[in-house]
Amino acid sequence: TQTQLGNDGVERFAKLLQTPQHAFDTARAHYLQFTALIVIPTLTYPNSPVATLSPIDIQDVINTRLLQPILLTQAFLPLLSAPTSQHHHAHPHPQPKLLLLTPAIISSLNPPFHAPESIVSAGLKSFTATLSAELAPLNVPLTHFELGSFDTNPMTPKNQLATLSGHSAEARTWSDDAREAYGGNFMRVAGSAVEKKSKGSNLRELH
Numbered sequence: 446t447q448t449q450l451g452n453d454g455v456e457r458f459a460k461l462l463q464t465p466q467h468a469f470d471t472a473r474a475h476y477l478q479f480t481a482l483i484v485i486p487t488l489t490y491p492n493s494p495v496a497t498l499s500p501i502d503i504q505d506v507i508n509t510r511l512l513q514p515i516l517l518t519q520a521f522l523p524l525l526s527a528p529t530s531q532h533h534h535a536h537p538h539p540q541p542k543l544l545l546l547t548p549a550i551i552s553s554l555n556p557p558f559h560a561p562e563s564i565v566s567a568g569l570k571s572f573t574a575t576l577s578a579e580l581a582p583l584n585v586p587l588t589h590f591e592l593g594s595f596d597t598n599p600m601t602p603k604n605q606l607a608t609l610s611g612h613s614a615e616a617r618t619w620s621d622d623a624r625e626a627y628g629g630n631f632m633r634v635a636g637s638a639v640e641k642k643s644k645g646s647n648l649r650e651l652h
Contacts, residue, residue, distance in 0.1 A: 452520050454520075455520045455521055455523075455524065458479075458524070459523075459524055461477060462476065462477055462478075462479055462524075463476075464476075478538055479524060479541045480541055480542070481541055481542040481543070481544055482518070482521050482525060482541060482542070482543050482544070483544045483546065484514050484517060484518060484543070484544065484545045484546070485545075485546045485547075486510050486511075486513075486514045486547060486565070486569065487509060487510050488548065490506065490510070490559070490561045490562040490565070491506065491561055492558050492559055492635075493558060493615065493631075494557075494558055494619075494623060494626075494627040494631065495560050496623050496626070496627065497619045497620075497623050497627070498560075498561070502561075503561070506561040506564075506565065507564075507565070510561070510562075510565040511564075511565045511568045511569065514545070514569065515569075515572055518543065518545075518576070521543075524541065525540065525541050525543055525580070525585050526540075526580065526583045526585055539586075540583070540584050540585045540586065541585070542585075542586045542587075542588070543576075543580070543585060543586065543587040543588070544587075544588050544590065545569065545573050545587075545588070545589045545590065546590045546592060547566055547569055547570075547589070547590070547591060547592070548566075548591075548592055548593070549566075549591035549592060549593065550593060551563060551566065552566030552567060552570070552591075556634065557630065557631075557634055558627075558631055558634060569589075570589065570591075573587065573589040574589075577589075613632065616628050616631055616632065
């Protein structure tokens with residue numbers, strides 16, 4: 446399973462931290478330091494009326510955008526909360542940090558046709574708040590960055606007409622009843638978003 450593969454990967458990572466490393470053959474041995482775990486869930490979501498989302502679509506969103514970040518974090522919790530003395534450093538280091546980065550615009554506005562992203566964002570926010578309270582007595586810093594708009598131009602159509610054409614093609618796949626009920630408002634919202642779209646912060650600046 447994916448969870449087992451993830452746990453196996455974390456175990457290999459833990460062994461790497463506990464094994465002396467050599468930059469080159471004659472170099473003095475040193476140990477790597479686990480500084481932070483940065484979790485950035487997938488930024489793309491289906492934008493459709495709830496009535497047109499299939500059970501498979503909903504299940505896929507929950508599994509890949511909500512469940513997987515939670516399971517990934519869970520797999521690393523033993524390393525995050527382990528005493529720093531276990532890492533074989535000559536001097537103690539601060540506990541590794543846990544950072545969760547998510548966009549905040551859609552989850553704040555909850556606009557129509559964005560239910561999947563709103564649901565996942567709300568779930569991750571609640572998960573982070575609960576986990577933060579659990580990790581506080583262990584002195585493990587957890588920070589949830591609710592950021593503005595990411596510049597994802599490399600992953601989205603650069604042509605605005607292509608974006609609208611894609612929304613139009615998607616609407617044509619709906620049933621006649623769904624297209625009659627939601628089609629007009631869906632295209633109006635999509636057109637408004639294209640007209641008002643502003644360039645988000647460059648992902649490189651986030652670093």
